[in-house]
Amino acid sequence: MRSLTLALAAASLTVPALPAPALAYASGYYNGKVWRDGQGRLRCKRPNGTTGLIVGAAGGALVGRAIDTRGERATGTILGAAAGALLGRHVDRNRRGRCR
Incomplete structure (x- = not known):
């Protein structure tokens, strides 16, 4: 029972984190270490x-x-x-x- 509870807790923490990177990649805003800021300039990490x-x-x-x-x-x-x-x-x- 304890392992099932831990597995459900881990799954519930990972599910909300999945759509955020997918949206960033789909919009073309973020591409690896290079992204565009609010003014359209290229930035890099x-x-x-x-x-x-x-x-x-x-x-x-x-x-x-x-x-x-x-x-x-x-x-x-x-x-x-x-x-x-x-x-x-x-x-x-x-x-x-x-x-x-």
Whole structure:
């Protein structure tokens, strides 16, 4: 009985979400990563760099800790995390082609 209730709840949540994308595709308003705004201009979705920022900070912290071998190594970890975050964000934002 419990699994039947969960299945019905899951089905009831997915049904209202189905018609919205279908309407957007049918009207020509949205086509993948490119869409038209209210004034008819083409817009595109670009990455904001959050994933690159997080991955770069983690990797930079590990590299900074490995390079700074004297003392507490906190300075190397912090500087490595900051540099890695900036580099990772830059790479993530600019690695995809431009929208035209």
